[in-house]
Amino acid sequence: MSGPKDIHEYLAEFDDIPGTLVFTARRARQGYQMNQFAMSLMKPENRERWKADERAYLDEWAMSEEQKQAILDRDYNRCLELGGNIYFLAKVFSTDGKSFAQAVSTMSGMSFEDYQAMMIAGGRSPEGQRSIKEGR
Amino acid sequence: MARITAGVASSHIPALGVASDFDKTEDDYWRPAFAGYEWTKAWEREQKPDVVILVYNDHASAFDMRIIPTFAIGCAEEFQPADEGWGPREVPVVKGHPDLAWHIAQSCILDEFDMTIINEMEVDHGLTVPLSMMFGKPEAWPARVIPLAVNVVTYPPPSGNRCWALGEAIAKAVESYPEDLNVQIWGTGGMSHQLQGPRAGLINREWDNRFLDRLEGDTDELRHIPHIEYLRETGSEGIEMVMWLIMRGALGKRTRTLHRHYHVPASNTAVGHIVLEPA
Numbered sequence: 001m002s003g004p005k006d007i008h009e010y011l012a013e014f015d016d017i018p019g020t021l022v023f024t025a026r027r028a029r030q031g032y033q034m035n036q037f038a039m040s041l042m043k044p045e046n047r048e049r050w051k052a053d054e055r056a057y058l059d060e061w062a063m064s065e066e067q068k069q070a071i072l073d074r075d076y077n078r079c080l081e082l083g084g085n086i087y088f089l090a091k092v093f094s095t096d097g098k099s100f101a102q103a104v105s106t107m108s109g110m111s112f113e114d115y116q117a118m119m120i121a122g123g124r125s126p127e128g129q130r131s132i133k134e135g136r
Numbered sequence: 137m138a139r140i141t142a143g144v145a146s147s148h149i150p151a152l153g154v155a156s157d158f159d160k161t162e163d164d165y166w167r168p169a170f171a172g173y174e175w176t177k178a179w180e181r182e183q184k185p186d187v188v189i190l191v192y193n194d195h196a197s198a199f200d201m202r203i204i205p206t207f208a209i210g211c212a213e214e215f216q217p218a219d220e221g222w223g224p225r226e227v228p229v230v231k232g233h234p235d236l237a238w239h240i241a242q243s244c245i246l247d248e249f250d251m252t253i254i255n256e257m258e259v260d261h262g263l264t265v266p267l268s269m270m271f272g273k274p275e276a277w278p279a280r281v282i283p284l285a286v287n288v289v290t291y292p293p294p295s296g297n298r299c300w301a302l303g304e305a306i307a308k309a310v311e312s313y314p315e316d317l318n319v320q321i322w323g324t325g326g327m328s329h330q331l332q333g334p335r336a337g338l339i340n341r342e343w344d345n346r347f348l349d350r351l352e353g354d355t356d357e358l359r360h361i362p363h364i365e366y367l368r369e370t371g372s373e374g375i376e377m378v379m380w381l382i383m384r385g386a387l388g389k390r391t392r393t394l395h396r397h398y399h400v401p402a403s404n405t406a407v408g409h410i411v412l413e414p415a
Binding site for chain 1: 150151195196197200201202218219220221222223289290291292328330331332333334335336337338339340341343363364367368369371372400401403404406
């Protein structure tokens with residue numbers, strides 16, 4: 001069996017991964033409204049209303065003020081902390097005309113050019129990025 | 137009698153679809169990623185599969201947060217390409233095979249896999265990019281497609297072991313279908329990539345290649361890799377590789393590699409591709 005023996009142990013390990021927020025049930029619940037808002041941008045008519053007045057569009061959703069501000073700021077790391085999921089947030093940056101690579105580079109704290117150069121050179125090495133506790 | 141003749145695995149990176157749709161596949165950046173699929177395109181033209189069971193994950197397109205099925209099988213007559221925020225891809229409509237799909241669904245449920253049955257669904261890049269990679273840009277897709285959507289977004293996704301076992305149940309279902317059909321099973325997604333947070337851009341060439349190595353032969357080690365290993369070693373989105381194990385499980389005890397390709401990067405992701413047959 002590759003399944004975990006204990007659900008608490010299984011979930012606790014997720015907090016040991018550097019620079020990563022695993023989309024757990026807790027985050028899915030916290031971010032439900034934010035992710036559903038993002039999902040609504042799949043429809044062209046909603047994209048038009050969103051572009052016309054972002055704040056007014058957000059106010060139609062039962063999101064926290066922090067969540068709304070993180071979306072307005074396009075602060076994707078903050079969105080993830082508040083329960084956002086990248087595939088849902090993708091509707092926001094796609095509507096902005098941004099690619100996955102452009103949006104993802106903003107979360108890594110690198111310029112898009114530096115991020116692209118890192119990817120062309122083979123990507124970010126897993127060395128030291130596997131475990132916070134074990135420093136490996 | 138229907139039979140599974142081959143298994144194909146491939147990344148389903150959206151940027152590959154964009155490169156294909158806008159004829160950028162000969163650009164310096166994209167050429168090496170696409171070159172590894174030329175062999176497969178020629179091979180598929182000879183193989184002429186009747187049906188492809190295409191294992192993929194929906195990326196907040198057909199399913200939002202309201203409903204999160206672990207394993208969902210598409211039983212519709214056809215599936216339209218989804219609008220993922222920039223308009224639907226201009227690719228042919230995907231024609232299903234409802235009779236075989238329902239047969240597989242029934243057989244798997246009797247085999248104790250509690251499948252979700254989908255009668256209306258749009259399909260996103262997770263499904264249409266592999267079709268472009270394997271079939272190019274035809275007027276109509278040359279095979280019927282049975283979408284099999286797996287939740288790999290909201291934790292916990294199914295275990296690798298469960299995916300492998302589902303593949304075995306699908307093979308059994310296909311073998312009990314009376315019509316003479318050439319069926320392929322494709323596992324898509326991966327390989328290493330992380331699309332979020334400060335660790336974004338993680339790639340693990342060594343781990344990915346060891347994964348490819350172990351798809352061949354009679355080892356079943358891959359079914360025992362726990363989620364935490366995918367997360368640590370292959371980035372937060374590398375977990376998609378559990379979907380390759382449905383394909384591998386469906387090929388039986390032993391496999392032979394016909395073709396293999398690995399390239400870094402395509403956008404944020406390591407491109408992996410392998411063609412296997414039962415041996």
